[in-house]
Amino acid sequence: MKPRYSLLLLDFDGTLCASRPAIEHCMTRVLERSIGIVPSTAKILSTISAGLGLEDSLRFLASKEIACRPELLARMVEEYRALYVIEGEELTGMYAGWKSALKEFQKLNIRTAIVSNKSSAAIDTTIGRCGFGQWISYVIGQAPGTPRKPDPRLYDEFIVPKFPDLEKS
Numbered sequence: 001m002k003p004r005y006s007l008l009l010l011d012f013d014g015t016l017c018a019s020r021p022a023i024e025h026c027m028t029r030v031l032e033r034s035i036g037i038v039p040s041t042a043k044i045l046s047t048i049s050a051g052l053g054l055e056d057s058l059r060f061l062a063s064k065e066i067a068c069r070p071e072l073l074a075r076m077v078e079e080y081r082a083l084y085v086i087e088g089e090e091l092t093g094m095y096a097g098w099k100s101a102l103k104e105f106q107k108l109n110i111r112t113a114i115v116s117n118k119s120s121a122a123i124d125t126t127i128g129r130c131g132f133g134q135w136i137s138y139v140i141g142q143a144p145g146t147p148r149k150p151d152p153r154l155y156d157e158f159i160v161p162k163f164p165d166l167e168k169s
Contacts, residue, residue: 022088102135
């Protein structure tokens with residue numbers, strides 16, 4: 001039986017990996033260092049549940065401080081990304097069942113790609129630590145010049161050139 005699809009696009013946070021503890025930890029540390037205020041866990045987790053990206057989450061959680069010091073946001077984003085790779089990544093775990101599912105997709109000749117607004121460095125580190133890189137054909141993570149999900153340019157400019165045999169349907 002031929003599979004219906006030849007490529008499966010997967011999100012990273014909350015799909016393959018349980019990253020809430022890592023995100024909460026890094027947000028707390030960055031906000032405490034940068035503005036001296038730590039929002040409640042519920043408030044931090046509300047930004048994750050709402051699907052806000054890193055910049056929008058920080059804007060929401062530190063709106064007054066960022067309004068007074070616009071350069072602060074860029075510094076906080078940079079600090080968060082660096083901290084995530086050092087401290088947060090080890091708090092990220094793969095959900096049960098994904099490794100066997102990825103193996104099964106490979107047996108069926110279904111390639112898998114990760115498309116995420118998380119930084120490429122953080123994704124690559126977790127993939128390496130959790131040992132599932134051999135089942136991932138391609139990773140598109142947040143990097144300079146990369147559109148953010150759900151921008152259709154991710155498909156047109158990144159997926160199509162990498163997988164030219166895909167049928168648009």
